Structures are given as C-alpha cells and as structure tokens.
Amino acid sequence: MKNEMPRLQYAFNELEPIISAETLEYHYGKHLQTYVGNLAKLVKGTEYETRDIEEIVATAPDGGIFNNAGQVLNHVLYFLQFSAPNHGSLPEGRLAGIIDRDFGNLEALKAKMEEAAINLFGSGWAWLSLDNDGKLQITQESNAGNPIRRGHKPLLCFDVWEHAYYIDYRNRRADYVKQLWNIINWQEISLRL
C-alpha cells in the first residue's frame, strides 16, 4: 500500500456535489500522490522499507516518516470510505449494534463526529475508531495523527485540512462535514470493523 495509490471505486465526478472532481484532482491526485512519493523516498534503506503502512504509522517516531506514512494511511481510509451519493447505505449488523450500544443511535454518533471535526483547531482529522476494550471512540487528531498509534482500529475519518474542502466549501467547514454523511459507504466501515 505504501508505494502505490489506492484504486478508487468511483470516478472523480461521481461524488459531486458533495466533493467535486476538481477537489479530487487536487486532493487525491496531488496531495496524496505527494505523500506517497515522499514516503517512498524517506523509507528507502531504512528499517521501515519492508514494513506495512499500518505498522509504520503505529510505530514510527514523530517526524518525516510518520508524517508522510500517517497521511498516506489516513487518505487511503478517507478516499476508500466513499461511494456515490445515490448509493447511500446505513450501518448494519455488528456495526449497527455497537453504534446503538455506545452512542444510543446513529444520529448521536453523527452529531459527536461533526462536533469533533468542526471544532478541531487547525489541520487534522476526526476519527471513529474501536478502542482496546472494543468500544467505539470519536477523537480529534492533529496533522497526520491516527488512532492506530494508541492501538485503536481506525474505522471512519473526516479530513479537515483545508485542502479537503476549500475548493468546494471555502471556509464553511461545518457544511462540508455535514455533507460527508451522504457519501459514506457503511459496508466499507463494517469491513474495517
């Protein structure tokens, strides 16, 4: 995964109007491509060269390798969690069960995730993850952060770096965050669980 771009299951214009083709051209085509290229250069000849991306993100010390590996893994999870707006799904099975158990219902989860994403100061990510006790957690991570560094299983993420929404939403981060629910592929989130 760390040397390759993830294959998207949708065309660049298929997430419109939630995320435009222009945003994907920059966000996937340029930002993620840069992180992938930087990481490949940085790990060459180091102990990390043969490690998989999750292991690098979980174990690398703060610094260039972690920053680029984190951004590769975060963006892979971000881009692969989406599907076209009219293919919207709902959580099912075990995922639906633990959402109800830990948040009360899906609407409560959404509200907490939106709050984490909207109120995050600066660049970073809001995450839904499964903690070491098997409980769902929503957390804020700055910059390239990923809850995998605390041993959590990352399930769902909202990128709130400005590059993720400025073309489509300008400074209206809250509008971007609320719209993302329309393209979440909950079957993919269940697979991660």
Ligand SMILES: [Fe+2]
């Ligand atoms: Fe991003």
